[in-house]
Amino acid sequence: GEDVEQSLFLSVREGDSSVINCTYTDSSSTYLYWYKQEPGAGLQLLTYIFSNMDMKQDQRLTVLLNKKDKHLSLRIADTQTGDSAIYFCAELTPDNTDKLIFGTGTRLQVFP
């Protein structure tokens, strides 16, 4: 079955790098996504990676994909207090229905 797992909390100091990890079980997923949710708001798409890529960089964000281990990570360089939010990874189901399976979310807290 499909299951996406994340650790619940991460706390980092402002200016440090943050690494949020995710594991998934459906190796045939073609796309994997990272979403951000700020307090009281809906989810916002941050970035995504195609399954034939190992890495994708977008400004302060770096996504790493280890398909063999079904492991996805999001690295945020120079973490700022505005990065404090809940981060969700999600995988696109491979059944052509355009459905996403979301992880439980990682709450990132950035302290000065």
Next chain:
Amino acid sequence: NAGVTQTPKFQVLKTGQSMTLQCAQDMNHNSMYWYRQDPGMGLRLIYYSASEGTTDKGEVPNGYNVSRLNKREFSLRLESAAPSQTSVYFCARGPHGEQYFGPGTRLTVT
């Protein structure tokens, strides 16, 4: 929220009452979705609609019905609300996995 609106923002219901959550998009995308978000459980798909006139069950459809009235609008109905339906409800539109979410409806059932 990338052109996805939801009403109402907040609602309190008594057990057994009914209500409809409204969602509309302004981008004319085929796919639309309804999720619920509960603490520690991420987002779970209730129903989705791949195109106008079609709807399909997601992971947690029991107790809900949906209507894809036209390409813009996708409503979620609770016929007889239960306390287990206390949650935050999000509507989203496609395309594909690049989903764009509304601001959510916070529903409490007492």
